[in-house]
Amino acid sequence: MRMKHNGRLKVKFDFSFFAVVAFMIFIDTSGAAVLSLIACILHEGGHLLAMAVCGANPERITFYGGGIALSKSGMESLTDAKRLVILSAGCSVNLLVAAACFAMQGNDTAAVFGAVNLIICIFNALPIGYFDGAEVLELLLTGFVSLRTAEKVKKIVGTALALIITAGVIVYCVMCGESVSLSLFFVVLFLIQAQLVS
Structure with a gap:
């Protein structure tokens, strides 16, 4: 470093x-x-x-x-x-x-x-993890609810979306008989990592 x-x-x-x-x-x-x-x-x-x-x-x-x-x-x-x-x-x-x-x-x-x-x-x-979309979502929510509630909602939305995207990729690959490309694998992995460390 x-x-x-x-x-x-x-x-x-x-x-x-x-x-x-x-x-x-x-x-x-x-x-x-x-x-x-x-x-x-x-x-x-x-x-x-x-x-x-x-x-x-x-x-x-x-x-x-x-x-x-x-x-x-x-x-x-x-x-x-x-x-x-x-x-x-x-x-x-x-x-x-x-x-x-x-x-x-x-x-x-x-x-x-x-x-x-x-x-x-x-x-x-995307409202996932530490992405801009997640921070925007939290900022908008704090106009209506407490910061703690906004953070909880952000985490729930991010986790749900990360799971949906991951499941969507898996279903697509199974239904279409496609193998997961290396770049797509890293994208899904990065989304999950971003949500977990946020």
Whole structure:
């Protein structure tokens, strides 16, 4: 592990990040792994920009095997509206990039990059674990119920959704006689892990 300091912002590179990137580049011949990494950086860049605009201080960016994580500080003192802007900024950037890429008709690389951004947007919008969607759900629920109740509801929804997605993948593979691809296996595993550690 290595930590770099850029003013108050700490950037941490975990060994697992380099291991996963190297592995994905090795097995991926389409270039989607590199495009996914760029899309993840754009996603976190959206959060960083929104935090700068809303007056929150980014504390640490961690590059690890599961992707890129941005720890946010100073969010508690912000209004719910500003917190919602920050939490949804990453997905918004991916959605805008996807729309721009899909508008470039006849460009295969742009189409793939657009699809990658759309997938990352949808993935992060899921109300599972520590994903943006789960934090948005909790924030919206606290407008009607206590924080403790909101956290319980978030956990129930996340667990149910993770189980439904896992069951759906298994049923699809059994019904269609398809084998589970390595990438799909890792996606399901990551969803379960995200929910368990949240």
